[in-house]
Amino acid sequence: MKHTSAQISCGLKIAGCPENAVDSAPEPKTVASAPERIALLKARLLKSKGDRVNIGTPLYEDKQNTDILFAAPGAGTIEDIVYGPRRVIREIVIRLDKEQTAEAFTPYPAEKLAGITPGALTEILLKSGVWPLLRDIVYRKVADPGQSPAAIWVAATNQDPFHPPPDTWLQSPQDRRFFQTGIKALEILSSRVFVCCAADTGTGDAQIENRITHRVLRGYPFDDPAVVHYHVKTRPEDNHAWFVNGQDVRLIGEFLETGRFPVRRTVAVSGQNVPGRYRHTRMGAPLGILADPGEDSGRRWIAGGLFRGYSSGPDFHLGLYETAVNIIEESGKREMLGFMRPGWNKPTCSKTFLSVFNPRPLAVDADMHGSGRACVNCGSCTRACPVDILPQFTYKCIRAGEIEEALSHGMLDCVECGLCSYVCPSKIELCQTFQETKQAYFRQRI
Amino acid sequence: MGWMEKNLRKLFDAPRKHFEPGGRLGKLGPLFEAIEDVFFFPAEATQHRPLVRDSLDLKRFMSSVLVALIPPLLFGIYNTGYQSRLASEMSAAFMPSFMTGLGIVLPIILVSYAVGLFWELLFAAIRKHPISEGFLVTGLLFPLTLPPTIPLWQVAAGITFGVVIGKEVFGGTGRNLFNPALTARAFVFFAYPAQMSGDPVWVAVKQKASQAVDAVTGPTPLAVTELQAPFNSIQEMLTDQGYTFSTLFWGHYPGTIGGTSALCSLLGALLLIILGIASYRTILGAVAGLLATGFLLNLAASPGTLPWFSVNPFYHLVAGGFAFGAAYMATDPVTAPGTDRAKWIYGFLIGALTVLIRVVNPAFPEGVMLAILFMNMFAPLLEYTEIRLRVKKRIPHV
Structure with missing residues (x-):
């Protein structure tokens, strides 16, 4: 095939x-675990830099539910813990031992x-x-x-x-x-x-x-x-x-x-x-x-x-x-008369x-193939959405602070596939907005 | 090409510092940016998911409408010149007619663009947002709906009203309730009726032969009713005045600059539908509404009713500005509803109202402008209704 x-x-x-x-x-020399990539996770480290871990040793836990453990994907020494903005843990890098x-x-x-x-x-x-x-x-x-x-x-x-x-x-x-x-x-x-x-x-x-x-x-x-x-x-x-x-x-x-x-x-x-x-x-x-x-x-x-x-x-x-x-x-290359080609x-x-x-x-x-503009209600996002949301209206609800209305539009059905943002001719960050709003809604609810 | 690109690049790079925030011409930043973006397509990198984006942007979206406007524009220029030379008893060959037409139409378009751009820029500079490409469409649509004799100061006043009151007071592109080009036209229509209606305004006659006007210009097709046609003779009346179905279809008659030819609007509409820029639902809905209402009124026609009751509904399709309005004005995505079923209803009612205004109300021989503006007002309601219906069908997250 x-x-x-x-x-x-x-x-x-x-x-x-x-x-x-x-x-x-x-074979890699290092492996890492990346808590930043796991949605809605607030990680608490269980190991620190220089510690030795085996495959399967708990590296960090979920602060909200300490039963949820995240295991080390390799055996070796924790070489580095990389932080991102607001001290989010980006990566926990493990230098691998010969013996796994x-x-x-x-x-x-x-x-x-x-x-x-x-x-x-x-x-x-x-x-x-x-x-x-x-x-x-x-x-x-x-x-x-x-x-x-x-x-x-x-x-x-x-x-x-x-x-x-x-x-x-x-x-x-x-x-x-x-x-x-x-x-x-x-x-x-x-x-x-x-x-x-x-x-x-x-x-x-x-x-x-x-x-x-x-x-x-x-x-x-x-x-x-x-x-x-x-x-x-x-x-x-x-x-x-x-x-x-x-x-x-x-x-x-x-x-x-x-x-x-x-x-x-x-x-x-x-x-x-x-x-x-x-x-x-x-x-x-x-x-x-x-x-x-x-x-x-x-x-x-x-x-x-x-x-x-x-x-x-x-x-x-x-x-x-x-x-x-x-x-x-x-490329970052500005194409001459690009939109007329x-x-x-x-x-x-x-x-x-x-x-x-x-x-x-x-x-x-x-x-981006264009720069940000106001929504002109062209409906491209609606045609692209796989779960029948009307992204342009849901987006406007969110921007207006009408979260209840956005929820009734099916915001929680959004699968974050990104097609709405992809097709938008006004280059509006629809998917990003839905994802952030869903996460904010989740955090507020608990 | 490479040589041109390099020099053009230099042309933009040299004065750039003056237009940056804090520069001498910092306030004109949006203008500089808008012009540069036309020549050099912006190439920002994606920041958020998804990290790939479609090649279509609003600039191309709106310029597609401009491309679709080429047939009515070119034909309008030619027809304006042709009618003018005919009335002035000059040779009406193609090239001279086109050049005469260009001389009449070009100043109107230039004034519309220049004054419109001024307001657009003023609001962009104050609000600190980029100039929206939608203006390119408004600035061309408006002149095409005007009679060729319009005084230029009225063009300026009209586009000012259209851009400022029709669009910017609502918050700019994307937030306006009414189509700015039609708002501008409605303003001129009601504010300066002497220059917007009546029989002589539709032909831009040269001064030296103005005594010929009355001989050549009759009422526009939709104003033929004023001649008090006897029952069931409206088509004969139209034919007597030279308005056969095919004349109306091809557009060789005095009228607005771009709105006379149903054929050109049909070409533009087809292009917009093929490109996926305009909604076929709105256009077909409008045609359906127009024909259905036309037939219904045929049934109601009697010797006591106004003469247009009995006209073959297909005449409504090709007469006046309906084709132009349905193809370019009704399909403006901002002021039309954004949901599919609502678009059908919106289009249908535009067609129906157009006929009703034309036929039943003798004060307004043409109805499409008012029909679209009226439905613009109802678009949010239609949208709201469809959204409620869709929400009802969803399985809620409690």
Whole structure:
């Protein structure tokens, strides 16, 4: 199976999809854990600079719920703790030892799992630092172990360009067994476990194929579990659900089978001047070992997909959930009469450039392509929104301080896919505003 | 190209320091920025998620409307010149007509742009926000809705009213309730009726042959009713005056500068729909509303009613400024509702009101301007209603 371009629901054709070859990245010298990348987390450090840790040793905990622990993704010495603005903990960097020792937990292979209660399993996952792989579908933060979800969604694919398809991280029979064990564990936590997968993507295994409950057409962001959940739910009680990435289900299974904190990651690498490919590496690996685009000026590193990802760099490390690295151009070059050009090569969801006739997928870059203007109510965002929000009106409600009204418009259904901000011709930061408002609303509620 | 780019770059870099905050001409910063952005597209890096953005921006969005305005503009220039030379008993060949038309229309457009830009700039400088591209559209739409004989000072007064009262007092682009170009036209229409209505204003006749005016200029098609047509003879009346269906469609008759040709507006509307800039819902809704109301009034027509009751509804499509209004004015995204079903209703009611005003109210031979302004006022209500309906269907987060 070979992709030529990304599938985006608004019809965008993005170039640079990795070839379906998988290799191993060089061994990293450091790994890191990045609390800043976890939504709504206030981290309290449990270790300090210079301490020695094993794989699976708790590094920090959630201040709001100290049961939620975050484990070290490598064995070695804490070399540095990088702070960002307002002393947010950006990265905890661990210099790896030659010998990778791991904390030992009791293994629970598939057959032993059957007798375990949801409470006991929650306890096991919390203690080992595996729990944060489960996330809340509304706020996209770590799932609250005190609540029981209406459903747990597993996202087998992620079409945010470009993420590894399931057959890249389910290669060996062992991988598939881990994945099945992971699903079984989730079925203990909730009676409603659903697996959603993009329609044209195979998993390479009949048994896993049987596990898939929802096949999704139309591309990103329609295969996002939160979008599928939005279209499937029928009552207000269904709102509260969890989701897990497919790769993370494999990790949960691996942890239960082996009793070791799992660190394997398969990452899609794509972009300018780098061969696009899928690479096996470890959790928290530095981006620099995954790709080498040569001369570094004018490039933007994005970890976690083009739409959902964060700005990063070769010296930064992968966050807990990130499995994609894009390197795109950030030219900063002011094109002469740019807005009048026919635009044969300009990627767009609109129909105002000649590129609508261009069959080839096109390279995207990290430029705004315009400057901020007032909203003219053009409705592009409404057409792009996968969960039927009217972003332009919801945005105006928020700006006017009418949070109740914004909530009734479905602000909490926003899946933060970023398409509204992407298509906005006035370059309004819609997605950013929704995300911040959702988070502020959450903080105020507790 | 490279050479040109380098020198143009220098041209902007040299005086830049004066326009920066604190510079000698700091207040004119928005103007400098606006002009520079036209020549050199801004290339800011993305800061927030998503870190990629679409190539379409408001500048291209609005310039697409300008491109769609080229057919009515060019035809309007030619037709203005053609009618003028005809009335002045001069040769009405294509090129001389076009040049004469250019001489009449260009000053009107220039005044509209210059005065409009002045107000735009003044408000941008005081409010410290960038100049919005929407003004480029307003500044061209307004002159195209005027009669060619309009005195230039009235153009200036009109665009001033349109930009200041129609837009800036509401807070600028994106917040205005009424289409600024139509507000400007409505102002001129009611403030200076002598220059905006009546039979002689539609042809810019040269002075030396002005005695020929009465011979050549008759009533505009929608004012034909004033001739007291007998029942069921409105089409014959129109034909007698030279207004056959095809004349009205092609636009070879005296009228507003850009609004006479239904064909040109149709071309523009098609382009806007293909580009996805204008909503086909509004335009089709307006056409549907116009035809439906026209048919209904046909049914009500009797010898006792006004003559336009009995006209074939398709005449309403091509007569007067309806095509121009439906294609360019009704589709202004700011003043139209932003939701899909509301757009259908909004368009339909514009069409219906246009016919009602034209047919039932003898004081206003043309109705599309008032119909659109009236529906502009109701757009928020339509929008609000649809939002409430959509909210009702959502599963609430308690």
